[in-house]
Amino acid sequence: MNKHKVYIAIDDTDEVGYYTSTGEICEDIREHIDKNHSRTTPISRHQLLLDERIPYTSHNSSMCFTCELDLETFEQVKNFILSYVADKSAPSSSPGVCMGFERDICNRDALIAYGLDAKKIVLTKESAYETAAAQKLFLKEVKNKGNGIIGALAGVALRAYGNDGRIKGKIKLGKKSIAVSELLEKGLFEEVRLKHGKTADKNHHIVINEYLKGVYIDHKSVLLLEEYGGFYKPLVKEDLLDY
Amino acid sequence: MFYKRDNSFVFKYGKKNYDKAIESAALCENFVLDKDEDELITSTEKNSCYNCLFRRWCSDSFICMKKGIYES
Numbered sequence: 569m570n571k572h573k574v575y576i577a578i579d580d581t582d583e584v585g586y587y588t589s590t591g592e593i594c595e596d597i598r599e600h601i602d603k604n605h606s607r608t609t610p611i612s613r614h615q616l617l618l619d620e621r622i623p624y625t626s627h628n629s630s631m632c633f634t635c636e637l638d639l640e641t642f643e644q645v646k647n648f649i650l651s652y653v654a655d656k657s658a659p660s661s662s663p664g665v666c667m668g669f670e671r672d673i674c675n676r677d678a679l680i681a682y683g684l685d686a687k688k689i690v691l692t693k694e695s696a697y698e699t700a701a702a703q704k705l706f707l708k709e710v711k712n713k714g715n716g717i718i719g720a721l722a723g724v725a726l727r728a729y730g731n732d733g734r735i736k737g738k739i740k741l742g743k744k745s746i747a748v749s750e751l752l753e754k755g756l757f758e759e760v761r762l763k764h765g766k767t768a769d770k771n772h773h774i775v776i777n778e779y780l781k782g783v784y785i786d787h788k789s790v791l792l793l794e795e796y797g798g799f800y801k802p803l804v805k806e807d808l809l810d811y
Numbered sequence: 812m813f814y815k816r817d818n819s820f821v822f823k824y825g826k827k828n829y830d831k832a833i834e835s836a837a838l839c840e841n842f843v844l845d846k847d848e849d850e851l852i853t854s855t856e857k858n859s860c861y862n863c864l865f866r867r868w869c870s871d872s873f874i875c876m877k878k879g880i881y882e883s
Contacts, residue, residue, distance in 0.1 A: 584876045585864055589847035613849055618868050620819075626867045626876075627850055736849050805852055806829075 569638035571606065573670040575705075576649065577632035577723030580664060580716025581657035582625050591736055593656050594631035597649055605645060606635040612733035612784050614726040615811075616686045616719055623662070623715055630723030631736065634670075642669070646706060653710050664696075664716030666724045668705035676728060679703045683725025683732070686718065696721045730787035734811050738779035745773045748800070751791070756780070758788035763803055768793055774800045783811040812838070813875060820878035822860060825871060832859040841865065841877040 576597070581590045594611050602608045616628045637645060649665055657663045673679055682699045685691060693709075696718045700707035705724060707717050726732040739756055748760050749770040757780075760768040774793060780802050782789045792808070793800040812835040813820040824831040836842045836858035843864040845851055851862045860866055866873040 584867075585843070587846060589845075589850065591847050591849050618870050620817075620869055620874075624867075626845075626864075628868070629850075734849070738848070809852060 569640060571636040571638050571641075573634055574637045574642060574645075574667060575632060575634055575670065575724040575727055576601075576645075576665075576667045577630055577720045577727070578649070578653055578663060578665050578716065579630040579719030579723060580624065580662050581653060583658035583660045584625055586625075586658040586661070588656060588658075590629070590631055593653060594633070595736065596656070597652060598633050598635075600648065600652075601635050601645060605641050606637055608635040609633050610782075610789060611736040612723075612727055613736050614683075614687075614723050614733040616722055617688060617690065619690055621690050623713075624719075625661075628719065630719040630726070632723035632727040632733075634727065637669075642667075650708060650710060657710065660712065662713040662715040663710040664708065664714055664718065664720040665710060666700065666705055666707045666717065666720035668700075668703070668724065670728070672704040673728065674703055679705075679725045680729045681725075683722045683729055686722035686725070687732075691718050691722075693717055699725075727784075731785055732811070733784045734808055735782040735784065735789055738781050740779050741776060743776065745775050745799070747771065747773050751780075757782050757791040759785075759790045761785070761790055761792055762800075763792050763794050763807070768800060772800055774802060776802065777804075781805065781808060783808060813878060819874040821869070821874055822866075822872045826861075826868070826873070829853050829859065829861070832861040833857045835860045836863065839863075839877075 581593050598608045611633045614630045653663050748768045792803045842858045845864045853859050865877040
Protein backbone atom coordinates (compact mmCIF):
# COMPACT_ATOMS: atom_id res chain seq x y z
CA MET A 569 0.00 0.00 0.00
CA ASN A 570 1.13 3.54 -0.71
CA LYS A 571 2.31 5.68 2.16
CA HIS A 572 1.16 9.26 2.62
CA LYS A 573 1.96 12.11 4.96
CA VAL A 574 0.15 11.92 8.30
CA TYR A 575 -0.17 14.60 10.97
CA ILE A 576 -0.27 13.46 14.61
CA ALA A 577 -0.97 15.76 17.57
CA ILE A 578 -1.82 15.32 21.24
CA ASP A 579 -2.74 17.72 24.01
CA ASP A 580 -3.76 17.95 27.66
CA THR A 581 -2.09 14.88 29.16
CA ASP A 582 -0.89 16.30 32.48
CA GLU A 583 -2.12 17.75 35.75
CA VAL A 584 -0.56 20.14 38.29
CA GLY A 585 2.76 18.69 39.49
CA TYR A 586 2.60 15.59 37.22
CA TYR A 587 5.90 13.93 36.37
CA THR A 588 5.34 13.40 32.63
CA SER A 589 4.60 16.21 30.19
CA THR A 590 2.67 16.14 26.93
CA GLY A 591 5.96 16.78 25.15
CA GLU A 592 7.54 13.67 26.65
CA ILE A 593 4.55 11.47 25.81
CA CYS A 594 4.58 12.81 22.26
CA GLU A 595 8.31 12.10 22.02
CA ASP A 596 7.68 8.47 23.13
CA ILE A 597 5.01 8.09 20.44
CA ARG A 598 7.29 9.58 17.81
CA GLU A 599 10.11 7.21 18.79
CA HIS A 600 7.75 4.22 18.60
CA ILE A 601 6.66 5.16 15.07
CA ASP A 602 10.23 5.90 14.03
CA LYS A 603 11.37 2.50 15.24
CA ASN A 604 8.47 0.44 13.90
CA HIS A 605 6.72 2.15 11.00
CA SER A 606 8.09 5.30 9.42
CA ARG A 607 10.61 8.07 9.58
CA THR A 608 9.20 11.00 11.51
CA THR A 609 9.78 14.74 11.59
CA PRO A 610 10.71 16.71 14.72
CA ILE A 611 7.94 17.63 17.15
CA SER A 612 6.69 21.19 16.99
CA ARG A 613 5.34 22.89 20.10
CA HIS A 614 2.48 25.28 19.41
CA GLN A 615 1.51 27.92 21.95
CA LEU A 616 -2.26 28.32 22.25
CA LEU A 617 -4.29 31.01 24.02
CA LEU A 618 -3.42 31.70 27.65
CA ASP A 619 -6.76 32.50 29.22
CA GLU A 620 -8.05 31.58 32.64
CA ARG A 621 -11.32 30.32 31.13
CA ILE A 622 -9.39 27.46 29.46
CA PRO A 623 -8.67 24.49 31.78
CA TYR A 624 -5.01 23.91 30.78
CA THR A 625 -2.49 22.82 33.39
CA SER A 626 0.37 25.26 33.01
CA HIS A 627 1.12 26.50 29.49
CA ASN A 628 -1.58 25.43 26.99
CA SER A 629 0.71 24.13 24.29
CA SER A 630 0.05 21.39 21.77
CA MET A 631 2.56 18.97 20.21
CA CYS A 632 2.56 17.78 16.61
CA PHE A 633 4.77 15.82 14.22
CA THR A 634 4.38 14.08 10.88
CA CYS A 635 5.23 10.68 9.42
CA GLU A 636 4.38 8.57 6.36
CA LEU A 637 1.84 5.75 6.76
CA ASP A 638 -0.42 3.54 4.68
CA LEU A 639 -4.07 2.97 5.61
CA GLU A 640 -3.48 -0.27 7.48
CA THR A 641 -0.56 1.07 9.50
CA PHE A 642 -2.51 4.25 10.22
CA GLU A 643 -5.04 2.13 12.14
CA GLN A 644 -2.31 0.30 14.05
CA VAL A 645 -0.61 3.56 14.99
CA LYS A 646 -3.91 5.16 15.97
CA ASN A 647 -4.71 2.29 18.34
CA PHE A 648 -1.22 2.41 19.82
CA ILE A 649 -1.47 6.17 20.44
CA LEU A 650 -4.90 5.99 22.06
CA SER A 651 -3.79 3.22 24.37
CA TYR A 652 -0.44 4.87 25.17
CA VAL A 653 -1.96 8.27 25.91
CA ALA A 654 -4.66 6.70 28.10
CA ASP A 655 -1.98 4.83 30.03
CA LYS A 656 0.66 7.56 30.41
CA SER A 657 -1.47 10.66 30.88
CA ALA A 658 -2.20 12.01 34.36
CA PRO A 659 -5.26 10.58 36.14
CA SER A 660 -7.21 13.85 36.10
CA SER A 661 -6.06 15.01 32.67
CA SER A 662 -8.38 15.35 29.66
CA PRO A 663 -6.27 14.22 26.71
CA GLY A 664 -7.19 14.50 23.08
CA VAL A 665 -5.62 12.98 19.97
CA CYS A 666 -5.86 14.25 16.42
CA MET A 667 -4.41 12.57 13.34
CA GLY A 668 -5.06 12.38 9.66
CA PHE A 669 -3.70 12.15 6.15
CA GLU A 670 -2.62 15.44 4.62
CA ARG A 671 -4.20 14.44 1.29
CA ASP A 672 -7.63 14.08 2.95
CA ILE A 673 -7.76 17.67 4.23
CA CYS A 674 -10.46 19.24 2.08
CA ASN A 675 -10.02 22.90 2.99
CA ARG A 676 -6.57 23.68 4.24
CA ASP A 677 -7.34 27.38 4.78
CA ALA A 678 -10.32 26.59 7.01
CA LEU A 679 -8.19 24.22 9.07
CA ILE A 680 -5.42 26.80 9.44
CA ALA A 681 -7.99 29.42 10.47
CA TYR A 682 -9.08 27.08 13.28
CA GLY A 683 -5.48 26.78 14.48
CA LEU A 684 -4.95 30.52 14.42
CA ASP A 685 -8.24 31.02 16.28
CA ALA A 686 -6.99 28.68 19.01
CA LYS A 687 -4.21 31.19 19.66
CA LYS A 688 -6.65 34.09 20.00
CA ILE A 689 -10.08 32.99 21.26
CA VAL A 690 -11.67 30.38 23.52
CA LEU A 691 -12.96 27.48 21.40
CA THR A 692 -15.44 24.71 22.17
CA LYS A 693 -15.26 20.96 21.72
CA GLU A 694 -18.26 21.21 19.38
CA SER A 695 -16.38 23.47 16.95
CA ALA A 696 -13.39 21.12 17.15
CA TYR A 697 -15.53 18.14 16.14
CA GLU A 698 -17.16 20.12 13.33
CA THR A 699 -13.81 21.27 11.96
CA ALA A 700 -12.23 17.82 12.23
CA ALA A 701 -15.18 16.18 10.46
CA ALA A 702 -15.12 18.76 7.67
CA GLN A 703 -11.40 18.19 7.15
CA LYS A 704 -11.62 14.37 7.47
CA LEU A 705 -9.33 14.26 10.49
CA PHE A 706 -9.58 11.66 13.25
CA LEU A 707 -10.27 13.39 16.59
CA LYS A 708 -10.76 11.53 19.84
CA GLU A 709 -11.23 12.34 23.52
CA VAL A 710 -9.13 9.84 25.43
CA LYS A 711 -10.45 10.24 28.98
CA ASN A 712 -12.25 12.52 31.44
CA LYS A 713 -13.62 15.64 29.75
CA GLY A 714 -11.44 15.22 26.68
CA ASN A 715 -10.85 18.95 26.32
CA GLY A 716 -7.48 18.15 24.76
CA ILE A 717 -9.20 17.57 21.41
CA ILE A 718 -9.29 21.36 20.93
CA GLY A 719 -5.53 21.71 21.31
CA ALA A 720 -4.76 18.51 19.42
CA LEU A 721 -6.73 19.71 16.39
CA ALA A 722 -5.09 23.13 16.70
CA GLY A 723 -1.70 21.39 16.76
CA VAL A 724 -2.39 19.71 13.42
CA ALA A 725 -3.78 22.96 12.01
CA LEU A 726 -0.78 25.03 13.05
CA ARG A 727 1.68 22.44 11.79
CA ALA A 728 -0.15 22.47 8.46
CA TYR A 729 0.11 26.27 8.54
CA GLY A 730 3.89 25.91 8.64
CA ASN A 731 4.61 29.25 10.30
CA ASP A 732 4.11 28.48 13.97
CA GLY A 733 5.86 26.70 16.79
CA ARG A 734 9.23 25.94 18.27
CA ILE A 735 10.95 22.63 17.59
CA LYS A 736 11.02 20.44 20.66
CA GLY A 737 14.47 19.72 22.05
CA LYS A 738 17.83 21.41 21.86
CA ILE A 739 20.79 20.61 19.65
CA LYS A 740 24.17 20.54 21.33
CA LEU A 741 27.11 20.36 18.92
CA GLY A 742 29.90 20.15 21.46
CA LYS A 743 31.86 22.99 19.89
CA LYS A 744 32.01 26.74 20.26
CA SER A 745 31.43 27.72 16.64
CA ILE A 746 30.34 26.36 13.28
CA ALA A 747 30.06 27.78 9.76
CA VAL A 748 26.52 28.26 8.48
CA SER A 749 27.37 26.05 5.47
CA GLU A 750 28.60 23.21 7.72
CA LEU A 751 25.49 23.40 9.88
CA LEU A 752 23.27 23.12 6.81
CA GLU A 753 25.34 20.22 5.45
CA LYS A 754 24.73 18.34 8.70
CA GLY A 755 21.00 18.53 7.97
CA LEU A 756 20.17 19.77 11.46
CA PHE A 757 18.09 22.65 10.06
CA GLU A 758 16.56 23.21 6.65
CA GLU A 759 17.38 26.90 6.70
CA VAL A 760 19.38 29.42 8.70
CA ARG A 761 18.06 32.98 8.83
CA LEU A 762 18.64 36.24 10.60
CA LYS A 763 15.81 37.14 12.97
CA HIS A 764 14.42 39.78 10.61
CA GLY A 765 14.08 37.30 7.78
CA LYS A 766 17.26 37.75 5.74
CA THR A 767 18.99 34.50 4.75
CA ALA A 768 22.26 34.00 6.64
CA ASP A 769 25.58 34.26 4.80
CA LYS A 770 26.79 30.66 4.40
CA ASN A 771 30.40 31.66 4.94
CA HIS A 772 29.80 33.30 8.29
CA HIS A 773 30.43 31.47 11.55
CA ILE A 774 27.90 31.01 14.33
CA VAL A 775 29.20 31.41 17.88
CA ILE A 776 27.50 28.84 20.10
CA ASN A 777 27.15 29.49 23.82
CA GLU A 778 25.07 26.49 24.81
CA TYR A 779 22.69 25.00 22.28
CA LEU A 780 20.72 25.52 19.08
CA LYS A 781 16.94 25.63 19.02
CA GLY A 782 14.79 25.87 15.91
CA VAL A 783 11.39 27.19 14.93
CA TYR A 784 9.03 26.45 12.06
CA ILE A 785 8.83 29.09 9.33
CA ASP A 786 7.60 28.53 5.77
CA HIS A 787 7.18 24.80 6.53
CA LYS A 788 10.88 24.49 7.29
CA SER A 789 12.92 23.92 10.43
CA VAL A 790 14.78 27.19 10.78
CA LEU A 791 17.59 28.36 13.04
CA LEU A 792 17.24 32.07 13.79
CA LEU A 793 20.37 34.15 14.34
CA GLU A 794 21.40 37.69 15.12
CA GLU A 795 24.55 39.63 14.21
CA TYR A 796 27.25 39.42 16.84
CA GLY A 797 30.42 41.41 16.22
CA GLY A 798 31.24 39.98 12.79
CA PHE A 799 29.78 36.59 13.70
CA TYR A 800 26.30 35.28 14.22
CA LYS A 801 24.79 33.98 17.44
CA PRO A 802 21.62 31.90 17.79
CA LEU A 803 18.55 33.42 19.38
CA VAL A 804 18.06 31.96 22.84
CA LYS A 805 14.90 30.65 24.45
CA GLU A 806 13.88 34.03 25.86
CA ASP A 807 13.99 35.43 22.29
CA LEU A 808 11.86 32.62 20.88
CA LEU A 809 8.87 32.88 23.21
CA ASP A 810 6.71 34.42 20.50
CA TYR A 811 7.10 31.35 18.24
CA MET B 812 5.58 39.07 44.99
CA PHE B 813 2.00 37.88 44.39
CA TYR B 814 -1.47 39.36 44.57
CA LYS B 815 -4.79 37.60 44.89
CA ARG B 816 -7.18 37.62 41.94
CA ASP B 817 -10.33 35.46 42.01
CA ASN B 818 -8.78 33.11 44.60
CA SER B 819 -5.59 32.72 42.54
CA PHE B 820 -2.15 34.03 43.43
CA VAL B 821 -0.84 36.02 40.48
CA PHE B 822 2.83 37.03 40.14
CA LYS B 823 2.95 40.83 40.35
CA TYR B 824 5.71 41.37 37.84
CA GLY B 825 4.37 39.84 34.64
CA LYS B 826 6.09 37.48 32.21
CA LYS B 827 9.41 39.14 31.55
CA ASN B 828 10.78 40.22 34.90
CA TYR B 829 13.43 37.51 35.09
CA ASP B 830 15.16 38.98 38.16
CA LYS B 831 11.99 39.13 40.23
CA ALA B 832 11.07 35.57 39.23
CA ILE B 833 14.47 34.38 40.53
CA GLU B 834 14.05 36.43 43.71
CA SER B 835 10.61 34.95 44.24
CA ALA B 836 11.82 31.36 43.78
CA ALA B 837 14.64 31.97 46.26
CA LEU B 838 12.00 32.76 48.88
CA CYS B 839 9.89 29.70 48.09
CA GLU B 840 10.11 26.28 49.77
CA ASN B 841 7.89 24.63 47.17
CA PHE B 842 9.91 25.31 44.02
CA VAL B 843 10.17 22.28 41.71
CA LEU B 844 11.90 22.60 38.35
CA ASP B 845 9.60 21.65 35.46
CA LYS B 846 10.97 18.37 34.12
CA ASP B 847 10.12 19.26 30.54
CA GLU B 848 13.14 21.21 29.38
CA ASP B 849 11.16 22.73 26.54
CA GLU B 850 8.94 24.54 28.99
CA LEU B 851 11.83 26.19 30.83
CA ILE B 852 11.94 29.74 29.59
CA THR B 853 15.06 30.99 31.32
CA SER B 854 18.48 29.81 32.47
CA THR B 855 18.43 27.03 35.06
CA GLU B 856 21.51 28.14 36.97
CA LYS B 857 19.24 29.78 39.52
CA ASN B 858 15.72 28.69 40.45
CA SER B 859 13.10 30.89 38.83
CA CYS B 860 9.34 30.82 39.31
CA TYR B 861 9.15 31.03 35.51
CA ASN B 862 10.58 27.49 35.36
CA CYS B 863 8.57 26.01 38.23
CA LEU B 864 6.37 22.98 37.69
CA PHE B 865 3.63 24.73 39.67
CA ARG B 866 3.29 27.90 37.61
CA ARG B 867 0.26 28.34 35.40
CA TRP B 868 0.74 30.93 32.69
CA CYS B 869 -2.06 33.41 32.14
CA SER B 870 -2.48 36.31 29.72
CA ASP B 871 -0.48 38.85 31.72
CA SER B 872 1.64 36.79 34.14
CA PHE B 873 1.47 33.40 35.88
CA ILE B 874 -0.48 31.95 38.79
CA CYS B 875 1.29 30.01 41.54
CA MET B 876 -0.70 26.81 41.94
CA LYS B 877 1.17 25.83 45.14
CA LYS B 878 0.16 29.06 46.83
CA GLY B 879 -3.35 28.27 45.67
CA ILE B 880 -3.23 24.94 47.49
CA TYR B 881 -1.74 26.19 50.75
CA GLU B 882 -3.01 29.71 51.12
CA SER B 883 -6.48 29.95 49.61
